Amino acid sequence: MPTVFEPKLISGNANLPLAKAVARRMSMHRGVNVGLVEARVERFNDGEIFVEVFENVRGEDMFIIQPTSNPANDNLMELLIISDALRRSSASRITAVIPYFGYARQDRRTKARTPISAKLVANMLIEAGIERILTMDLHAAQIQGFFDIPVDNLYASPIFALDIQAQFSDLSKVTVVSPDVGGVARARELAQRIGCGLAIVDKRRNKPGEIAEMTVIGDVEGQTCIIVDDICDTAGTLCKAAEVLSEAGATEVHSYITHGVLSGPAVERITNSVMKSLVITDSIQATDPVKAAPNIRILPTAPMFAQAILNIWNGTSVSSLFETETLMPIYEGFYG
Known part of the structure; x- marks a missing residue:
């Protein structure tokens, strides 16, 4: 050979x-x-x-x-x-x-x-x-x-940690948020990396695809909230979570998502949402609407x-x- x-x-x-x-x-x-x-x-x-x-x-x-x-x-x-x-x-x-x-x-x-x-x-x-x-x-x-x-x-969390440390000067005012109970381990791991607090958005559904209620577990008042998850598909849950966090007193809401599937109305929802930014990786090739969105940023892998x-x-x-x-x-x- x-x-x-x-x-x-x-x-x-x-x-x-x-x-x-x-x-x-x-x-x-x-x-x-x-x-x-x-x-x-x-x-x-x-x-x-x-x-x-x-x-x-x-x-x-x-x-x-x-x-x-x-x-x-x-x-x-x-x-x-x-x-x-x-x-x-x-x-x-x-x-x-x-x-x-x-x-x-x-x-x-x-x-x-x-x-x-x-x-x-x-x-x-x-x-x-x-x-x-x-x-x-x-x-x-x-x-x-x-x-x-x-x-x-x-x-992706080590890359996210590097970017968060570069983007946010005062990490004491940053709280990492899991958009559901199932993602707590991922959010906790990132929070430990950057040395900040942790919160959870608990969601309840009446039927599949329809969110009945969202509750914030943890104190986010006056905090810059960073939602972390592995996949963002239609962005419905993500945008709703951002709204709930803002209503709970968060000064800014950002999201860090590994895989930006971003199908259907996702880009329009994100553009019109209260989220200041959505950060994704290039694990999936970005479409032209994703590249053009003013509040979506892509990190290299x-x-x-x-x-x-x-x-x-x-x-x-x-x-x-x-x-x-x-x-x-x-x-x-x-x-x-």
């Missing part, structure tokens, strides 16, 4: 800007050009996906960068077919870099006769020849147990993913990237 000199990256169509940014960061770290493997990923007239890899990948350590965001089914199939093409081309190892793991919200049976789609997706990825998963902020941490291969789940890929390739620790201090030099150009 030939010696592997550099990790090799390949991308589907889900988030090409992120894939190119990861390649640029890896080139900076390595001091040599690390580009995307030349390939074509296209669709026939009937919607079938076709992949052709133009470079020799025999014996190479391959990393496929492909979030399974909207359209989730197309992007998932691209990932599976790229993996199959690499496996049949004798790649040494195939790692799927999935910044946003679609179907993660279907991680359990909520009622009778329903699927566990996240487990099905895990089975499909393994059958396609993928030997390792690198992702960020899985909606449910137990999804890692759906795989019989290594799964590295990165966290390429530095973190580039370092994680290099650590996997080198066989060194990925968990070191869980610490804010470790990310400081990686994000030096962004936060001084």
Whole structure:
């Protein structure tokens, strides 16, 4: 088997800007050009996906960068077919870099006769020849147990902590808020990182999709509130939580969300809401309305993913990237 000199990256169509940014960061770290493997990923007239890899990948350590965001089914199939093409081309190892793991919200049976789609997706990825998963902020941490291969789940909270420390001078007047009881652990972890208080917005529903009541647990009067969550889809709950916090005496409300799905009326709701800003990552490629929204800001994840890929390739620790201090030099150009 030939010696592997550099990790090799390949991308589907889900988030090409992120894939190119990861390649640029890896080139900076390595001091040599690390580009995307030349390939074509296209669709026939009937919607079938076709992949052709133009470079020799025999014996190479391959990393496929492909979030399974909207359209989730197309992007998932691209990932599976790229993996199959690499496996049949004798790649040494195939790692799927999935910044946003679609179907993660279907991680359990909520009622009778329903699927566990996240487990099905895990089975499909393994059958396609993928030997390792690198992702960020899985909606449910137990999804890692759906795989019989290594799964590295990165966290956006160290990046959020760096940004919050750069944006807010007096952290004693900042309170981190979980928008529901289920997200308390995530909010507490960020609050501990930046050394500030914690509050919870407790919501009750009369029926699915309809919020009957929201209550703030904790004192937010005179505080700058930062709502933290992993996914923002239609933004209904997020905007309502911001209103409730403002009514409870919060001076400002900001939100930090890892995955900006932002479907349907989300951008319009956020633009018209009392939130001063919504900060998301580029795990999902931003649409033009998201880029144009005056109160939405996007944080880069390429530095973190580039370092994680290099650590996997080198066989060194990925968990070191869980610490804010470790990310400081990686994000030096962004936060001084």
